[in-house]
Amino acid sequence: MELGIYSFGDVQRDPATRKLGSTAEATRNLLEAIKLADEVGLDYFGIGEHHTYEMPASAAPVILAAAASVTKTIRLGSAVSVISTDDPVRIFQQFATVSALSNGRAEITAGRGSSTESFPLFGYSLNDYDELYAEKLDLLLAVNAAERVTWSGKFRPALDDALVVPRPDSGSLPIWLGTGGNPQSSVRAALLGLPISYAIIGGQAARFAPLAELYRRAAQQVQLPGASVKVSVASPGFVGDDAKAAKDMWYGHWYEIMATVGKIRGFVPPSRAHFEHEANGGGALFVGGPEEIAERIVALHRSLGHMRQFFQMDVGQVPQKDFLHAIELLGTRVKPLVDAELAANPSKPEVGND
């Protein structure tokens, strides 16, 4: 099973003055994190497009291109690309460029994005939220399928036998559909022939098992080839040497981000009891010591059969040194435990066919 990291490029905070660090520093920190993730044997690093001061990773493929030249085996992707407010031709070209520079390690995860800063920034209307997403996804898949594209839609001028280059060595890029659990999205991914990536960011993680089953059944109905049927999971998480210390420390950062989002969306930030409920057992927050996290990943694998899980560790200004240490523990401690357990006791074949 593949393990990895994803990040929105969070800025630092000075513990003494409480002042936020610079967005340029955050960008360099992200590159440092990707390099380490590769060195410690992790399989995947995703950058989630965001446009806020706290989370400034707005230009993921540029960072990934830099990462391509300082890494060897790690796969480099978006988690997610907000395709509704970008030009799919440009997204493809940028990730195809990363693919060329990394010898085929680039991937795209297409999503709506749960924060919507990019709409006003790029001049799109939220009233077109659904329509934009459907049309842009259609175009992205069209340019991925062939280097000459003839296409027309509502939100941009038509393309008539347009050449879209560079092309990845394998001809096309892996494109995932990212979703937060809307059941129709699971069916949509299958109908489009795409692998699916679930963002499981709260509650009990195994509640996504029936959705993965829905995805696989729908894929079966349209006779999607087995190799295209893949499930991955993105979830918040953090690994520390000591489980309790890791939870104590990470809770403060997670609370920070939940309180910020809560203020915007009008909900009450979660209590410590709520956190404990979700940061233990089957909860969606994978925060703790290496053995515990390995066990919890395997437990989820038994019900979801996902082929990859990756963690958002640097939420709410986690200090870079702690972020780096957690990456190291995930690669050097958690991954061998997960590999060993799944080799000794594979999950039942009916749970996924990845």
Place this chain on the structure above:
Amino acid sequence: MTSTISTVGILGAGRVGMALARQALKAGYDVKIATAKPPTEIALMVDLLAPGATSVSADTAARDSDVVILALPLGKYRTLHPENFAGQIVIDAMNYWAPTDGTIAEFEDEASSSEVVQRFLPDARVVRSLSHIGYHELEEQALPPGDPERQALALAGNDAEARRLVAGFIDRLGYDPFDAGELAAARNFDGGTPIFGGRMRLDEMRRLLGEAPLVGEAAE
């Protein structure tokens, strides 16, 4: 007119609609679920995610149920056919959230979006509820009556009989109902209040919302 609820119609087969369908099935109700699409298109989804529920058309779900739950994106409320809802008890679980719905002037100006929905469905008996709890929490935090940790869910509506029936429904779903009074009181548990996304028991909610409806004062 309905005197007890045995069939629940749900409009919207998204995260909320599916979670409600499962929870209502667990409580022993007959469940019909619909989207704007033909029922055949959601059948596989419903069979896997809410086994036991029936996929129907939006018209059937609205007309042939004892209570109808609105679990579609609020921006789409105008696609509902008002004539289907005449006399029906309607639970409005839809929230207005400008950052994803886009700014919609009529909701910006109104105390609670449910009052706009009630005006659009003039002959429906609209009760606002199930809107201040997250969709997965609804399933994960349900508890039997009398459990000291049992949480409360608020409801508000202009028809007292409809409120009474919805209160009974909420109780069977696993929550203590709190009757907040007239529909306008829904503003007291909408986004931005300590009730929205806050978990609390009935006594705590009563302390916040008062024995009697608080319309006006609490919103200051």
